[in-house]
Amino acid sequence: MSRHDFTGTVVGRLAALADHTRKDGLAPDLRKDVARRVLDLLGNSLAAHSQPSAAAVIGVATGWGGNEDATAIGTGRRFPAATAALVNGTLAHSMDSDDTHLPSVLHPSASVIPAALAVAEATGASGAALLDAAGVGIEITVRLGMGGYDEALGNSEFFERGQHATSICGAIGSAAAAAMLYGLDAEGIADAMGIAASFGAGLLEANRTGGSVKRTHCGWAAHSGITAAELARHGLTGPPTVIEGRFGFLHAFCGDRADAAKVVEGLGEQWELPGIFFKPYPCNHFTHAGIDAARELRDRGVRPEDIVGIELGVPAPVLRTIAEPAESKAKPESGYHAAFSGPFTVARALLGGSGLGVGHHDFTDAMAKDPETLRLAGLVRCHADERSSEIYPHQFPAVLRVNTRDGEWHEARVEFNRGGPRNPLSDDELAEKFRLNVGGRRTSEDTGQVAALALGLGDALDVAELMAAVRD
Structure with missing residues (x-):
C-alpha cells in the first residue's frame, strides 16, 4: 500500500482518471478510436519482421526466456508480458508508420498498446478493458508531451534537447495502462507511473546521422511501463510530485520551459485521443x-x-x-x-x-x-x-x-496532413493499410478476420483470440 498522499498532485489526478475509467469505461466513440489504433499497430508490427531491429530484439527475448504469458506478434512465440511488450513495441515503431499526436509530436500508440496488449493477454482481460487502458495510457502519454511543449518556441523542449519524448513519456503512459489491467487502485496506478518516470529514455541523434537504436525506444518504454506496474503491485512506491517536482519528470527533462498545468488542463473532459494522426506512409x-x-x-x-x-x-x-x-x-x-x-x-x-x-x-x-x-x-x-x-x-x-x-x-x-482530423483515413483505408503491411504473407480472408477482430474489440472480445490470429 502506498505511503504517500497523491491528492491534488499531477500524477494523482492522472491516476484518478485512470481509476475512474477502469471502473466505468471509456465512451463508445473513444473505444472505437482506440480499436482503430490497435488494428493500425498490428499491421505496422507485422510489416517489421524483416528488419534487423526485429531480429535483434527477438533474439534477446528468446535468450531471456520465461513464462509464456503474452504473444510476440508474428513470431509464433510467447514471452513474459514485459518481454512480449519489448518485442511488440520495437516492431510497432520499426517501420515509422505509427500514429502521431500534434503538437507534441509523439507517437503514443507504439509503446502504450503493446504494453496493454501484453498485460491484457496475460491477465485474460476483455477487449473493452484493453481499449479503456490503452486509451488512458495514450492520453497520459501525449499530455505529458504537451507539458514539455513551448508555445513561444513553437516546438517541444524534449526535441530541442535531443530527447525522444515518445519513449520518455510513453514509459509512463504504458505504466498507467498496465496498472489498470493489473487491477491496481488509484494509488497503485500513481505509484506505477511514479516508478516509470525513472525508467523513460531515448535520444534522437540516430535520426540525424544514422543507427537503428531508435526502433527499440517504444519497445523499451512498453517494457519499462509493465515492469513499473509489476513493481508497484509488489509494494514499490513513487514520489507524489514525480511530474511537477523540482527534481521531477518535467523539470529534469525540460527545465524551466516545462508547464505541468498543461498536463491536466481539461483532463477527463477534453480528450486528445481522437485528434491523434494516423500515418498513411511508413516514413517520418x-x-x-x-x-x-x-x-x-x-x-x-x-x-x-x-x-x-x-x-x-x-x-x-x-x-x-x-x-x-x-x-x-x-x-x-x-x-x-x-x-x-x-x-x-x-x-x-x-x-x-x-x-x-x-x-x-x-x-x-x-x-x-x-x-x-x-x-x-x-x-x-x-x-x-x-x-x-x-x-x-x-x-x-x-x-x-x-x-x-x-x-x-x-x-x-x-497544409492539412492526410490521416488527421481535417483529412481522415476511413476504416476501409486503415484495413487497406493493414493489407499492404502484411504484404502477401496472409490471405485476404486472414487479413479481413484480423481487421474484424481488432475493430470489434469493444464488444467484450477476449484479447487472446485477437493475439492468436497474429501470432504466426
Missing part, C-alpha cells in the same frame, strides 16, 4: 506533406524526367530532422534512413511510389541506391517556409516547387 511524419504535394504535381502531369530543379519548403524546426545534414539526406545510407529524408521521399513520390502513396517498397536498402531516385533527391533544396512555420506543429505542412525543362515552375502546397 515531417515528410508526409511533401509526399502529398509531389503526388499532386505528378497527377497534374509533371514528369520526373522533365524535372531540373526542386524546392521543398517546410517548417523551420523540422529541417534538422528531414533536411540536415544535406549530403546524407540526398543520399541516405540505407532504406531506414531514407524514411527520414525530405529529398528522398519527395523523389519517390514523384516517381510514383507504392502502397497508399509511398510504401515499404520505397524504403528498402536497394531503393536507397536507385539511380533515378538519387538523381531527383539530389535536385531538392530544402528551406524554411514562412507559412508552414506558422502552422507547425499543429500540422506538418509543406510547399513543393518543381522546375521543368521548359522553364516552368509548378507548385503544390499542402
